Each structure stands twice: as structure tokens, then as C-alpha cells.
Amino acid sequence: DIVLTQSPDSLAVSLGERATINCESSRSVLASSNNENFLGWYQQKPGQSPKLLIHSAHTRASGVPDRFSGSGSGTQFTLTISTLQAEDVAVYYCQQYYAEPLTFGGGTKVEIK
């Protein structure tokens, strides 16, 4: 199974500042056939179901603000919130869809400092 390790477990960031979350995969999720990374990022606000933010490691889902960006390839990935807003308080998860069993990272809780 592909294990995803997120860091940090939690972080507190001031409004308007940058938040960075890392996700390390136990093996590459880069498909050689199309050079696509099968890695997504989800946001889960308190009491809500998860929402897709980023797919293919760096492509924003429809309607996602451009302050959210994804980067990385192979086994190392990053989600960046460029200017944190109050509504961004949530737990963020990375997920690989390269192979089953599909797996999620442990989550990173983002709070306001």
C-alpha cells in the first residue's frame, strides 16, 4: 500500500500570511504514460464533508480560489495557501489515486494565530 505522510500535524498562521503543508508518498504516484501525478488535496471544514481542492498535484478544482496552489512530483508534494483567510480554517488531506487501495494522509489542521 502507498503510505502518505503529512506534515505538520497542525499549524497556526496569522490572517494574510502563508500556510504550507507537505505530503510525502512512500512511492512515486507519477504515471509515466502521461506524466501526471495522481495526487489530490481535500479541505474539510468543521462539521462538513471533504471538498476537492487540487487534483493532478497542481490543478485547482472548479471554483477553488487561486490562493490555493499545489506543487511537487513523484513522492514530494506541497499545498500552499498564499494568504490565509478566516474561512480557510479546516483540516487538509492529501490523497493518492495512483493505485488501490486509495490512501489518505493523516491530515493537517490549519488554525488562525
Added chain:
Amino acid sequence: EVQLVESGGTLVQPGGSLRLSCVASGFTSSSHWMNWVRQAPGKGLEWVAIIKQDGSEQHYVDSVKGRFTISRDNTKNSVYLQMNSLRVEDTAVYYCASGAGFLIEYWGQGTQVTVSS
């Protein structure tokens, strides 16, 4: 607007059975892989099972293999999760989720399953 609505969650005793249902609307669910993902109280997300568009392929997380069965009825835009031999550690909110491939794009609001004596 895409909607996934789960139902069937309840309190059940260890060793019991339960069937969850999910009805899709706002898109042609027969064009999507369908998943069940669960979240234990205060914990992270755990993928449980997935079924191909035509139902010809299913995959499960190891912890539920032999106990859970995912199925679908495209005439009803529905997917199901039959859960047998339930354990206390199966207690969670169960989400129905879908996507064009293995990528999960849409999520339901979830249904609570509690396994307790």
C-alpha cells in the same frame, strides 16, 4: 448540481449487518466510479471501497475484505454498501463519493454508523 445522498446509518450491535444506500443526482452516475469513504470519530479519512461504472470491478481496503460488499444499480443512480460481521472499529461516518476515475471529485454529507452493544 451534483448531489450524493446517503442513508441507512444507525446503531447496530457487534456482529450485526447493515446496508447503506447512496442516491446520486445532477450527473450521470453510470459514468463515474463510486466509492465509500469513512471517518471514525475525531480521526482522519479512510477509503473503504470502490466500484467501476458498470459494476464489473470492485476493490476494498484490507480491513473490510470478506465482510463488506459494494454494489450499484445504475437504473436507480444508486450505490450500496452491504456491511456484515460489524465490529466496534467500524464505527464512523460513511461518505458516498464519486469521480470519473479513481480521483474522488464529489462527496455526500455522510451517514453515521455506530457499532456498540
